Amino acid sequence: MYFSKIAELDKLLPSYRGALWSHLMHYCECCTAPKMPEFILYTLHTEFRRLPWKEMHPDQMLMEEFLKIERGSPKSCFLFLGYVLCEINWVGVLSDAWNPNPHPQTHNMIVCLLYMMVLLAKEEQLIGKEELPFINLLGQTSSIPWQLVGISSYQSIISYCNSYYPPSVILAKDAAAELIVKLLKISAGFGASSDSHIHLGRDCEEQMSYCNFVSTDKELSSAKEEAKLFLWWHKAMQLSLIQMEQDDTILIESVVRTLLSIQGRRSQLAEERLSSEIFRAFWLGRRSPLSPRFRVVARSLFAVFLVQIPAESQVCLKAGSEPKLLQKAQQALNALESMASNKQYMDYQEQLSQASQFIKHPEHCLRDGNNLLALLINTLYPEVRYLDSIRWQH
Numbered sequence: 110m111y112f113s114k115i116a117e118l119d120k121l122l123p124s125y126r127g128a129l130w131s132h133l134m135h136y137c138e139c140c141t142a143p144k145m146p147e148f149i150l151y152t153l154h155t156e157f158r159r160l161p162w163k164e165m166h167p168d169q170m171l172m173e174e175f176l177k178i179e180r181g182s183p184k185s186c187f188l189f190l191g192y193v194l195c196e197i198n199w200v201g202v203l204s205d206a207w208n209p210n211p212h213p214q215t216h217n218m219i220v221c222l223l224y225m226m227v228l229l230a231k232e233e234q235l236i237g238k239e240e241l242p243f244i245n246l247l248g249q250t251s252s253i254p255w256q257l258v259g260i261s262s263y264q265s266i267i268s269y270c271n272s273y274y275p276p277s278v279i280l281a282k283d284a285a286a287e288l289i290v291k292l293l294k295i296s297a298g299f300g301a302s303s304d305s306h307i308h309l310g311r312d313c314e315e316q317m318s319y320c321n322f323v324s325t326d327k328e329l330s331s332a333k334e335e336a337k338l339f340l341w342w343h344k345a346m347q348l349s350l351i352q353m354e355q356d357d358t359i360l361i362e363s364v365v366r367t368l369l370s371i372q373g374r375r376s377q378l379a380e381e382r383l384s385s386e387i388f389r390a391f392w393l394g395r396r397s398p399l400s401p402r403f404r405v406v407a408r409s410l411f412a413v414f415l416v417q418i419p420a421e422s423q424v425c426l427k428a429g430s431e432p433k434l435l436q437k438a439q440q441a442l443n444a445l446e447s448m449a450s451n452k453q454y455m456d457y458q459e460q461l462s463q464a465s466q467f468i469k470h471p472e473h474c475l476r477d478g479n480n481l482l483a484l485l486i487n488t489l490y491p492e493v494r495y496l497d498s499i500r501w502q503h
Contacts, residue, residue, distance in 0.1 A: 129165040133193065137174040141182040154189045162196040169214060172221035179228055191229045195242035199253065206254045219253065220262045223296055227248070227266055227289065231273060247288040255296035272493060276337065277502035278496070332400040336493045338378075339486060342410065343499050345371055346479050353426060365421050372414055379407035402489045405457050407484060408448065409464035410443040410478065416468055417475040428472045442468060460485055 177196065178187050199222060205215045226247065229235050235243040278286050313429070349364045381397055381404065397404070416439040417425040435444065442465065444490060448454045449461045467473060467481050479499070486496050 110292050126187070127165065127286050129160060129162065130167070130171065132160075133165070133190075134171060137171075138179065141186040143183065144183060145183055145186075147185065147283065150183060150185050150189075154185065157189065158192070162193045162199055165193075165197060165198060165200060167194065167218075169217050169221060172218070172225065175225065176221075176228075179438050180395065187498055188232060188234055189226070191235060192242065193233065194225060195229070195235070195246045199246065203253065206257060211257060216257045216259070219255065219257045220259070221339065222253070222270075223258055223262075223266060223292075226292060227269060229435045232241060232284055232287040236283075244284060244288075247292065249283065250288070250292045250295065256298060266296075267293070270418070298471065332398060332403065335399050335403045336465045336486075336490055338497060339406070339482060339490075339496060340372065342375070343479055343482055346482075350476060353424070362421060365418060365424060368414065368418065369421070372411060375407050375414075379404050401453050402460075405448065405454065405460055405464070406482070408441070408445050409461075409468070409481060410465070412445045412475075413436070413468045413478055413481055414475075417447060417478065425474045426476060428474045428477075457489070462490055 136153070136157070141148070171464070172194075175190050178190055203215060204216060205211050206219060229243055230247070279290055281287070301442055345368070349368055352364045353361050378397075378399060416434060417437045419425075419438065445461065445468075446465050454461065463484060464481065467477075467484065473480075483499050486493070487500060490496055
């Protein structure tokens with residue numbers, strides 16, 4: 110009887126926030142304590158689900174309560190509130206977003222919605238059945254103007270995904286995984302739909318931007334994660350070559366700039382100490398958490414790219430005579446070869462020699478960059494199975 114009266118009261122108060130909003134806020138404040146008995150929560154949630162939540166209009170205050178519950182309340186409370194928020198007509202809630210100048214609160218609500226989707230997408234209870242409201246809501250996300258999500262908010266969400274989602278989510282074939290990856294791509298601005306037939310050059314450009322973002326933004330805190338970066342470097346090289354085959358001068362210049370951006374990050378990771386330029390000049394800074402074998406790969410790729418891309422306007426896409434090394438390329442090659450005399454690289458003499466010979470070989474060009482990567486990881490990372498995708502292609 111009480112819950113049916115709540116539903117009727119909400120219809121009598123159509124303005125402002127309504128009885129449903131007030132009731133849900135009261136629930137968040139009083140019924141989500143960490144030690145709340147589960148049998149009481151079960152009864153509450155069973156009755157609450159009968160209320161017409163589709164008619165509720167959430168605001169930022171309610172979304173902030175949802176985020177608090179995710180961090181410190183019983184799991185059943187988080188799942189219930191997630192269920193309720195998925196029932197809501199978000200396209201109607203965010204109708205202001207299609208105006209020429211959306212209200213700042215609308216921007217915030219879109220960010221909150223994206224956070225909510227990412228938080229809920231890893232909950233098996235919500236994604237296990239296609240008829241559940243979360244799956245339906247995921248399918249409607251292409252209608253939301255995600256371009257209103259700011260870069261700092263998006264980076265924060267990606268950081269959460271890096272921490273709580275397994276890398277395999279990118280390759281997973283279940284509906285929820287595919288839709289959440291699609292959502293992250295759309296909200297980053299990579300097309301209105303992951304299924305649309307975009308021009309090949311445009312599609313490669315968007316994917317290349319994503320590879321560049323991950324390759325340069327991701328912080329590697331330990332040697333356990335370092336091999337993941339090879340997947341991104343390999344993909345970036347593949348996409349670059351596809352774009353360069355279109356023989357578009359402006360496009361090639363853009364691709365080269367992106368590759369050089371990745372080169373800058375690669376150069377930093379190849380250092381034995383990670384710090385700013387001025388500290389590196391005096392051999393100061395914290396010791397790199399990455400392994401010596403990683404630095405062998407990073408410095409080898411750094412050198413081969415400098416040899417094959419002497420300048421932004423020069424790219425060696427065809428094999429020919431022995432490469433003419435400019436000063437930077439010669440310095441990079443000398444630095445690579447000098448590693449052989451450093452005791453921490455004594456176990457990698459063979460790989461260093463192979464890399465040096467590969468780079469100097471007159472029959473190699475930029476197209477062979479990924480071949481060098483495959484050659485090195487075959488012997489340096491034989492135990493890392495997810496790198497097989499690189500090995501099998503070369």
